[in-house]
Amino acid sequence: MLRGKCLCHTIQFQVNKPINIIYQCHCSLCRKQSGTHANHASMVKSQYFQWIQGQENIITYKKDTGFTSCFCQKCGSPVPNQIGQTTFIWIPLGLIDSELSPVQTLHFCVNSKANWECTSMNPQSYDHLPHWDEIEQFFES
Numbered sequence: 001m002l003r004g005k006c007l008c009h010t011i012q013f014q015v016n017k018p019i020n021i022i023y024q025c026h027c028s029l030c031r032k033q034s035g036t037h038a039n040h041a042s043m044v045k046s047q048y049f050q051w052i053q054g055q056e057n058i059i060t061y062k063k064d065t066g067f068t069s070c071f072c073q074k075c076g077s078p079v080p081n082q083i084g085q086t087t088f089i090w091i092p093l094g095l096i097d098s099e100l101s102p103v104q105t106l107h108f109c110v111n112s113k114a115n116w117e118c119t120s121m122n123p124q125s126y127d128h129l130p131h132w133d134e135i136e137q138f139f140e141s
């Protein structure tokens with residue numbers, strides 16, 4: 001069983017099966033929804049998904065095209081939602097507190113990825129958050 005929650009812990013859920021396949025979608029809608037280069041998510045059949053608490057705190061935004069974004073009205077975290085009229089639930093992976101061991105990662109809409117998305121932009125990497133002084137130096141110039 002996998003457990004997840006929004007940033008303020010108001011909305012909580014569980015997934016009653018392992019998540020073996022994850023994906024990143026690089027389309028402009030997913031970038032705007034996630035606020036980053038891609039949407040990192042998975043999908044599970046609704047029979048394996050269960051709300052624990054907080055459903056009444058979910059706000060839904062739906063575009064005319066059908067693109068749907070559900071989020072916590074208190075902290076703004078994107079939260080799981082049903083994918084259209086399917087039996088699948090979309091799960092934003094950043095909400096999962098449990099360890100994941102996916103066997104496959106898919107990438108969607110790579111032809112529309114952000115032009116700045118490149119893992120080799122900066123050769124420096126950190127295992128932990130650097131001290132503020134070091135972070136500040138990157139953004140001063």
